Amino acid sequence: xxxLKNAKIYAFVMILAISSNASHAQITNDxxxxxxxxxxxxxxxxxxxxxxxxxxxxxxAGANLKAFIRMDESYLGSIDVAIKKAKTARYFNIDTxxxxxxxxxxxxxxxIELTNxxxxxxxxxxxxxxxxxxxxxxxxxxxxxxxxxxxxxTAGAKAILY
Amino acid sequence: xxxLKNAKIYAFVMILAISSNASHAQITNDxxxxxxxxxxxxxxxxxxxxxxxxxxxxxxAGANLKAFIRMDESYLGSIDVAIKKAKTARYFNIDTxxxxxxxxxxxxxxxIELTNxxxxxxxxxxxxxxxxxxxxxxxxxxxxxxxxxxxxxTAGAKAILY
Amino acid sequence: xxxLKNAKIYAFVMILAISSNASHAQITNDxxxxxxxxxxxxxxxxxxxxxxxxxxxxxxAGANLKAFIRMDESYLGSIDVAIKKAKTARYFNIDTxxxxxxxxxxxxxxxIELTNxxxxxxxxxxxxxxxxxxxxxxxxxxxxxxxxxxxxxTAGAKAILY
Amino acid sequence: xxxLKNAKIYAFVMILAISSNASHAQITNDxxxxxxxxxxxxxxxxxxxxxxxxxxxxxxAGANLKAFIRMDESYLGSIDVAIKKAKTARYFNIDTxxxxxxxxxxxxxxxIELTNxxxxxxxxxxxxxxxxxxxxxxxxxxxxxxxxxxxxxTAGAKAILY
Numbered sequence: 001x002x003x004l005k006n007a008k009i010y011a012f013v014m015i016l017a018i019s020s021n022a023s024h025a026q027i028t029n030d031x032x033x034x035x036x037x038x039x040x041x042x043x044x045x046x047x048x049x050x051x052x053x054x055x056x057x058x059x060x061a062g063a064n065l066k067a068f069i070r071m072d073e074s075y076l077g078s079i080d081v082a083i084k085k086a087k088t089a090r091y092f093n094i095d096t097x098x099x100x101x102x103x104x105x106x107x108x109x110x111x112i113e114l115t116n117x118x119x120x121x122x123x124x125x126x127x128x129x130x131x132x133x134x135x136x137x138x139x140x141x142x143x144x145x146x147x148x149x150x151x152x153x154t155a156g157a158k159a160i161l162y
Numbered sequence: 163x164x165x166l167k168n169a170k171i172y173a174f175v176m177i178l179a180i181s182s183n184a185s186h187a188q189i190t191n192d193x194x195x196x197x198x199x200x201x202x203x204x205x206x207x208x209x210x211x212x213x214x215x216x217x218x219x220x221x222x223a224g225a226n227l228k229a230f231i232r233m234d235e236s237y238l239g240s241i242d243v244a245i246k247k248a249k250t251a252r253y254f255n256i257d258t259x260x261x262x263x264x265x266x267x268x269x270x271x272x273x274i275e276l277t278n279x280x281x282x283x284x285x286x287x288x289x290x291x292x293x294x295x296x297x298x299x300x301x302x303x304x305x306x307x308x309x310x311x312x313x314x315x316t317a318g319a320k321a322i323l324y
Numbered sequence: 325x326x327x328l329k330n331a332k333i334y335a336f337v338m339i340l341a342i343s344s345n346a347s348h349a350q351i352t353n354d355x356x357x358x359x360x361x362x363x364x365x366x367x368x369x370x371x372x373x374x375x376x377x378x379x380x381x382x383x384x385a386g387a388n389l390k391a392f393i394r395m396d397e398s399y400l401g402s403i404d405v406a407i408k409k410a411k412t413a414r415y416f417n418i419d420t421x422x423x424x425x426x427x428x429x430x431x432x433x434x435x436i437e438l439t440n441x442x443x444x445x446x447x448x449x450x451x452x453x454x455x456x457x458x459x460x461x462x463x464x465x466x467x468x469x470x471x472x473x474x475x476x477x478t479a480g481a482k483a484i485l486y
Numbered sequence: 487x488x489x490l491k492n493a494k495i496y497a498f499v500m501i502l503a504i505s506s507n508a509s510h511a512q513i514t515n516d517x518x519x520x521x522x523x524x525x526x527x528x529x530x531x532x533x534x535x536x537x538x539x540x541x542x543x544x545x546x547a548g549a550n551l552k553a554f555i556r557m558d559e560s561y562l563g564s565i566d567v568a569i570k571k572a573k574t575a576r577y578f579n580i581d582t583x584x585x586x587x588x589x590x591x592x593x594x595x596x597x598i599e600l601t602n603x604x605x606x607x608x609x610x611x612x613x614x615x616x617x618x619x620x621x622x623x624x625x626x627x628x629x630x631x632x633x634x635x636x637x638x639x640t641a642g643a644k645a646i647l648y
Binding site for chain 2: 063115
């Protein structure tokens with residue numbers, strides 16, 4: 001009888017599983033290391049022209065570190081901030097600055113920064129989107145003001161489109 | 163005198179022990195893996211019908227991961243949020259949204275999110291209660307709006323009652 | 325002169341970057357949640373038929389948790405072992421048992437288990453490969469003997485091919 | 487009396503301080519981000535010519551991440567291994583392969599890999615030395631065989647000398 005019960009539950013589970021419609025394999029668009037380097041070096045050039053010292057991180061579609069550079073004399077503490085900004089931007093496909101609007105005291109996702117081994121919810125992290133409009137990774141910049149960080153990240157992310 | 167004091171404390175402790183029901187082993191009501199799967203797949207079906215992409219986690223009475231699924235294209239960052247919502251709901255036997263009312267600046271348990279390796283205090287985590295009214299686990303949902311997450315979690319938790 | 329030097333280095337870097345040949349976007353093949361569920365439930369059925377109590381984890385192409393189940397009465401400690409087996413199998417595209425041959429004292433990658441927040445180097449983790457021969461994720465099983473764990477993981481991974 | 491004792495200790499400490507050369511600030515020789523990029527991209531070119539897929543990390547004199555790249559299709563698990571190889575090489579100013587000779591069971595620093603949040607004690611990590619013979623950082627490579635990793639790291643480290 002126990003076997004019968006299990007068989008019934010298994011059948012129920014399989015019907016539920018099959019009744020969904022995503023039957024074909026997913027194709028993920030992922031940035032290449034050449035694209036990552038291009039984003040990184042364009043962002044670095046932008047930072048140099050603006051005379052801002054930053055750390056720049058690029059993650060792939062799986063939010064794994066793909067490329068990184070720390071400019072001379074930039075903050076040591078910005079290594080982790082830049083990486084976490086890039087990861088946060090890909091974890092939730094969002095401009096990290098927009099996330100911050102929701103995580104303040106009274107916000108709808110207050111203190112979400114404590115998940116995922118630490119998120120960053122202020123500007124400087126952006127998804128990287130390809131010409132077809134697909135998110136293929138993300139960039140995170142830390143070391144300047146939040147406006148400077150966002151501008152440098154934007155320059156890096158846009159480099160993929162040209 | 164110190165020995166006397168200890169003896170008195172010991173007697174007090176024994177009286178406490180006898181007056182409680184702790185002489186018999188505890189019976190914990192714990193959800194089965196079939197119940198966990200049923201909650202998970204019912205929540206997933208609800209999410210699909212609502213066209214919301216979510217991560218769903220179910221934990222047992224011991225707040226240990228029992229079942230999990232991440233829908234295609236749902237946020238990578240929601241893996242950890244869903245699991246932490248389920249754990250939070252069972253850690254304190256509470257709707258995670260209600261916890262958030264108490265953790266704001268000035269709240270009575272301000273920043274409790276920092277304990278337990280990270281709690282989540284916004285909606286989407288709910289205890290799972292059986293037909294006898296016992297808490298047997300919890301479910302956590304992340305990926306939609308907080309209202310969507312709560313509705314999907316509710317559908318999953320209710321599946322255990324039928 | 326400093327600008328000249330930087331310009332020269334930048335040109336050098338760009339030439340190096342451009343001289344590689346991966347100019348097109350990468351396409352990653354990633355398992356769907358339906359495939360993950362199919363692998364999970366087939367593995368679970370195999371475990372039930374063999375009367376072995378296990379934890380089963382499936383990760384996607386990015387080594388992120390995609391599906392998980394813990395069978396009733398299986399080891400609590402196997403939750404993390406199953407997840408780490410699946411992650412390890414995808415991190416290095418390898419049968420975790422084969423990794424163990426290399427990590428013993430005197431082995432060429434002795435103690436690599438200490439990286440990546442903890443790897444598992446004994447049997448029970450396997451890459452999941454699709455019909456086209458692409459690695460699309462991995463499965464990890466823990467709770468039985470290593471031979472049982474490997475057999476159950478194999479059943480789960482093979483389910484994707486039919 | 488206690489004050490007297492403290493005064494004596496204070497005097498002793500001052501004598502020690504004066505008798506050392508600590509009166510002048512230390513000059514640390516640290517690699518620049520341009521040098522880090524040069525080492526990184528030379529190593530990458532070497533890997534491409536050898537048709538090996540690797541992750542490459544460069545750390546500065548303070549063992550902090552300075553530059554990183556992950557080649558397409560290289561192991562996800564090698565991100566952390568490459569970074570830990572570079573850090574290990576600088577933490578102890580050593581070829582990581584030489585460290586492994588000492589950390590085996592019975593070795594003089596058995597299991598030192600457990601310190602520093604995880605060390606790597608097999609080949610692929612090398613100090614980066616400048617023309618004056620000063621260690622200015624380190625490079626770590628992971629993804630090929632240990633011989634390939636060491637050869638690619640060597641190519642990267644040598645790029646600083648020309």
